[in-house]
Amino acid sequence: MRGKTTVSRAADFEFASHDSISDAVLASLADWGSRPALSVVSPDRPVQLISADDLRTGVYDVERLLRSWGVRQSVPVALFLENSADFVILLLALARIGAVVIPGKLDWRRMELAELFENADPQLVISEESHVEAVSPFLTGRAVAVRRAQGIALVQEPGKLPGEAEFPDNVASINYTYRGLGYPLGAMVTHRQYLHGARVLQDGLQAEAGEQMLYSIPMTHIFTLVGCILVPLLYGLTGVIARTIHPRLLFQAIHDLNIQHLTAVPEIYSLLLRAHGESPPPPSLRTFVSGGSVLSGELFARLGEHFGVEVLHGYGLTEFTPVSRNARGASQAGTVGPMCDGIDCRIDSADHAESGEIMIRSRFLSPGYYRRETETRAAWDGQFFRTGDMGRFSVSSDGFAERHLMFDGERKATRKVNGVMVDLEEVRLALTRFPHVRDASVRFETGALVAEVAPDASGVTPDLPATLRQFLKKQIASYKIPRIINLRE
């Protein structure tokens, strides 16, 4: 008989008073004072500061603009935007209207975009002007607005007024993720999940109003939306958007803007560690918040030793973030921390001491994948959600509830490349779309994607791997293109 280790933190959590991310943020900004709510660091221009008043005004102005375009409650709206203050303003303005935001990844190409547009059917698409070409095959019959230096403007009227879609109660966004099926799934994320996630992250971070958090990870990721946009705005920190991952510019921003908290993926921390050399660490730094992929015990120790910071690593999913996280004063190497309040966790293993699939339950969990009933039923096992990830609890004398979760890798056919999820089956399918490829397989080996490709007789040419890479570049995000492509019979 299979054993199930359960850790419950559900009883400890009481929900906040607000039911929408925009109401909660705007209430927070009302008491902000003169400090900037957002700062934007770019490689090619001076630091841009946005006050709380300007952010609030921006949200109300954009809300009026969106309403004038016909956007209303339950209308799905896709955003294809770079990290920017405008992204934050649009997110909050759409939340005020009750529209459903679809954060679109700028890296995505034909295959991923086709799934997103067919599945979510956004009635309005708001895109960087420079990105319109990438999404143009999917814009027929939709309203289209572009973001330019001068602001956001409607450039294509819809064929009909934006239509409402059917969503469960309180859904704020559809965030695409993978389960190794070969196509993305749109997890519906509620306002309450965002607010819960922000609160439990802040419980672990214990940041103080007036501090600054710098981040450069894409705003389309759930980890960024919760941990980098909402935590600062709800708890009085200035969110510093770094539009670069250049170590020299990041260290300069940390120094010049007196940054206390940095949020990034382990791969960026590793880069910063290697690039920093023997210089003294920036004195303002207090914590490195980490997520997105595995942080080794060795990197945890080296970061702490080199920068004199506490490293707070955690674990979460698009369907629910965070599941667990290390807290200040109690972080441990090699773990993703104890379970967050508001969550029950089970390890589905043959033996309590062994690794097994991590299963979670929470009243704030995503209500399912949008218009994917079969996939939703397969992932939700009764009241518990099967994460597709393996883990176990550490042995601790501190009491059962304080046991730390240890992440043991993916059971599903997905892997993380630089903190970003790659569905191996999707890459395989992309390879087989090439006319001369009969079959293909894809695996993740020593930190890189490796493809084995079987071409037909007419397709065997010495430059096939290079040709395939050029082909894949138009089909899927560039980080999904295998670094090694081997030809086989």
Place this chain on the structure above:
Amino acid sequence: MTESDLRPRIEQIVSRISRIDASEFHDDVLIREELGIDSLMAMEILATCEKEFDLQLDEAEFSCVETVGEFFQLLEARYAEQRIAG
């Protein structure tokens, strides 16, 4: 160090970071598509070259670079400018 000494040093840096043998660094090879150098690796290469050769490299300029040859040319040009300025 002259510009001609630069290339083997850059090759060493790129090879160490990308774990790709320097014999593959032909001028017409595409950095991203063929060598598989991603944005994080690229940043590490830029940061290391800046430190090693006391340069400041522009991210936007690097994002326009497509081939190994263009990358070497960019670094050689910046290095020459630095020597003139210095």
